[in-house]
Structure formats: C-alpha cells, structure tokens
Amino acid sequence: MDFAEPEEHRALRAAVADIAAKFGPRYYAEHATARTPCTELWQALGQAGFIGVNVPEAYGGGGGGLTELALVCEEIAAAGTPLLLLLVSAAISAGMIAEFGTEEQRQAWLPGLASGAVKVVFAITEPDAGSNTLRISTTAAKDGGDWILTGTKYYISGVDEAQALLVVARTGQDERGGRLSLFIVPADAPGLGKHLLPVDLLLPERQFTLHFDGVRVGAGALVGEEGEGFRQVFHGLNPERVTGAALAIGVARYALKTAARYATERTVWSEPIGAHQGVSHPLAKAKIETELAALMVRQAAWQHDHGVPAGESSNMAKYAAAEAALAALDAAIQAHGGNGLASEYGLIPYWGLARLLRIAPVNREMILNYVAQHSLGLPRSY
Numbered sequence: 001m002d003f004a005e006p007e008e009h010r011a012l013r014a015a016v017a018d019i020a021a022k023f024g025p026r027y028y029a030e031h032a033t034a035r036t037p038c039t040e041l042w043q044a045l046g047q048a049g050f051i052g053v054n055v056p057e058a059y060g061g062g063g064g065g066l067t068e069l070a071l072v073c074e075e076i077a078a079a080g081t082p083l084l085l086l087l088v089s090a091a092i093s094a095g096m097i098a099e100f101g102t103e104e105q106r107q108a109w110l111p112g113l114a115s116g117a118v119k120v121v122f123a124i125t126e127p128d129a130g131s132n133t134l135r136i137s138t139t140a141a142k143d144g145g146d147w148i149l150t151g152t153k154y155y156i157s158g159v160d161e162a163q164a165l166l167v168v169a170r171t172g173q174d175e176r177g178g179r180l181s182l183f184i185v186p187a188d189a190p191g192l193g194k195h196l197l198p199v200d201l202l203l204p205e206r207q208f209t210l211h212f213d214g215v216r217v218g219a220g221a222l223v224g225e226e227g228e229g230f231r232q233v234f235h236g237l238n239p240e241r242v243t244g245a246a247l248a249i250g251v252a253r254y255a256l257k258t259a260a261r262y263a264t265e266r267t268v269w270s271e272p273i274g275a276h277q278g279v280s281h282p283l284a285k286a287k288i289e290t291e292l293a294a295l296m297v298r299q300a301a302w303q304h305d306h307g308v309p310a311g312e313s314s315n316m317a318k319y320a321a322a323e324a325a326l327a328a329l330d331a332a333i334q335a336h337g338g339n340g341l342a343s344e345y346g347l348i349p350y351w352g353l354a355r356l357l358r359i360a361p362v363n364r365e366m367i368l369n370y371v372a373q374h375s376l377g378l379p380r381s382y
C-alpha cells in the first residue's frame with residue numbers, strides 16, 4: 001500500500017491552489033453575501049482544464065477520474081473558494097453523460113462541460129419525496145417520439161447559471177417503486193417554471209423550485225436506456241458524495257489554518273490565546289478528524305475510479321468529512337471570539353456550507369442507515 005501522493009497529483013493541487021488563491025476568501029465572501037455566482041473563478045479553472053479534469057480527453061477533458069476532481073474540490077475550498085456546482089455539474093452531470101449518455105449527447109455536452117463554458121445542474125429532490133428517491137412523482141410520459149415531463153422539484157442549485165438540467169423522472173413502475181429515467185432538459189424549455197427558493201445560507205449558488213408543466217423534450221433527451229435511472233443515479237451519487245466530502249475537507253483545512261494563525265497572533269493575557277488548551281484542543285481534534293476523513297475520501301475516489309464498489313466508502317467519507325468541517329468551523333469561530341461572527345473575518349459563510357454538507361447531497365441519518373444496514377447487517381429501519 002503506497003500512501004505517497006503521486007507527483008502529478010501534487011502538481012495538480014499546487015496549480016489549482018494557485019488559481020484559487022488569486023481570488024481568495026474575500027472574493028468568495030463577497031459573492032456569498034451577494035448570492036452571485038463566482039463566474040470569474042469558474043472560468044479561470046475551466047480555462048486551465050480543471051473543471052473538466054474528469055471528462056474523457058476525447059471530449060476535451062483532462063482524462064482523469066474522480067480522484068483528480070476531488071483534489072480540485074479540496075484545493076479550491078482550502079483556498080477559501082469552495083464551488084458547490086462542481087458537485088453537480090462536474091461530478092454528477094459530466095460523469096453521468098460520459099458514462100451513460102449516447103455518443104450524440106457526449107459530443108453535444110461534454111466539451112462545454114469540460115471547458116466550464118456550460119453547466120448542467122442536477123434535479124432529483126422533490127417536496128413529497130425528499131430522501132426517498134423511489135417516491136418521486138415527476139413523470140416523463142411518451143408522446144410519439146417525444147417525452148413530456150410533469151411535476152415539481154425543489155432545492156435545485158444553480159439553475160440560473162445552467163444551460164441544462166439533468167432531471168430524474170418516473171417513466172413507470174417496477175418492483176422497487178418508481179421506474180426512473182434520466183433526461184437532459186434545456187434550462188429555457190417551454191413549460192419549465194423556475195422560482196427562487198430563498199435560503200438563509202450565505203452561498204454564491206442559488207436554489208430553485210422547478211415546475212415542469214408538460215415540458216416537451218425529444219427522444220434524444222433520454223440518457224441511456226429508459227428505466228435505467230435507478231442504476232445511473234446510484235452510480236452518479238457516489239461522485240457527488242466524494243466531491244462533497246472533498247469540499248468539506250478543504251473547508252476544514254481553510255478554517256483550521258485561519259484559526260491557527262489567529263490564535264497564534266491574538267494575545268489578551270500574557271500568552272497568545274492558542275496557548276490555552278481550551279482553544280488548541282478543539283482545533284487539534286478537528287485536525288485529526290479532517291485527516292482521517294481525507295483518507296476515506298481518497299479511498300472512495302480510488303475505488304470508484306477502479307470500478308470497485310464505492311458506496312460504503314463514499315458514504316463514510318461524506319459523513320466523516322462533513323462532521324470534520326463542522327467541528328473545524330465551530331472551533332475556528334470559537335477561537336476568534338466575537339470576531340468569529342464578524343463579516344470582516346468571513347467565517348460564517350463556510351460554517352453555513354459545512355452545515356449544508358451534513359444535510360446534502362445526502363443527510364447524515366441516511367448515511368447512518370446505510371452503514372447500519374449494509375456494513376453491519378442490521379435490519380432496515382424505514
């Protein structure tokens with residue numbers, strides 16, 4: 001077992017960190033507060049080939065895998081500029097189109113996704129289904145050669161920035177429940193209503209409720225085979241979990257670095273506050289949790305890239321990384337005292353993101369359910 005990071009991965013980390021550092025936490029905080037997309041950063045990363053690092057070379061990408069995309073996610077977050085849409089547009093949408101799309105779909109979407117010129121967001125969550133994907137009620141019905149989509153999705157991130165949506169819809173019923181299929185739907189399709197869903201997180205990415213009111217798409221919108229959506233989604237959700245975990249690791253690293261610097265410089269008694277174990281131990285504990293979670297992220301990404309079942313490790317990585325990020329942010333905010341809440345110190349937007357990562361892309365409790373059932377063989381509780 002070789003734990004040394006290959007030279008090309010260290011070079012990738014350094015190059016991504018270099019670009020992200022040119023934007024930095026102030027840039028991120030301004031966009032998060034104004035809720036405007038970090039377009040310039042996205043474009044700079046795209047031009048350097050990092051948004052499409054996991055897209056096959058034949059379609060203009062970097063030819064890497066989830067391992068490389070996770071490194072990109074981690075490094076941008078560690079520089080204080082986490083981008084949530086990498087989890088959906090790069091990890092899920094580009095990944096699923098490359099894996100399951102037709103040749104026509106690959107040629108139509110992957111080059112733009114690789115360069116960062118195009119974003120395809122992901123729409124699965126519904127008001128009445130939530131964590132229970134099999135209960136989704138958005139339908140896609142055949143009409144001649146076309147498909148007609150009807151239903152509602154909510155909490156869909158980045159719809160205002162996207163050219164298209166990868167939509168999970170029911171095309172029938174099977175023994176598991178809803179028979180699912182995936183469709184690529186243009187963001188400006190007639191009949192698609194988009195309504196801002198305000199959240200009290202400080203995030204550059206905005207969330208939307210979507211109403212599909214008889215949205216008509218051609219036969220070419222179906223990704224892969226009809227009825228294959230369940231398998232496709234399960235394959236695609238591991239990358240979302242792993243990149244979500246990598247983002248959380250980066251956020252934790254950023255928080256710990258910021259807090260360590262502050263606690264070394266700030267003196268209100270005779271010693272810097274970092275000399276007090278009440279300050280240093282929570283930071284040290286979060287550092288340990290972060291490093292442990294980072295190991296699981298690497299394992300999960302490696303398994304996915306090598307065709308080894310990665311469900312368990314992806315879930316564990318996402319759980320551990322979100323918890324580590326929250327612990328790091330909480331300790332960092334506490335170490336900053338009142339300044340931890342000040343706009344000038346900019347920690348609260350990252351706390352909100354870390355808090356979100358405990359809920360999405362999959363919530364902590366559903367991961368515990370997975371581990372209880374699949375890793376420990378305990379009876380299913382729901």
Ligand SMILES: Cc1cc2nc3c(=O)[nH]c(=O)nc-3n(C[C@H](O)[C@H](O)[C@H](O)COP(=O)(O)OP(=O)(O)OC[C@H]3O[C@@H](n4cnc5c(N)ncnc54)[C@H](O)[C@@H]3O)c2cc1C
Nearest residue numbers: 122123124125130131155156157359360361362363365382
């Ligand atoms: C800012 C933001 C961005 C998002 N972006 C997207 C996006 O781009 N695309 C998309 O499709 N979705 C997106 N989501 C939705 C997100 O994936 C869901 O919110 C998440 O999966 C949880 O689903 P839910 O909110 O319906 O919670 P519910 O399913 O209603 O669950 C609520 C809570 O109940 C508990 N719970 C539920 N079921 C169980 C169980 N069986 N056992 C134990 N506990 C349980 C959990 O604690 C859970 O947090 C986003 C959400 C947010 C807040």
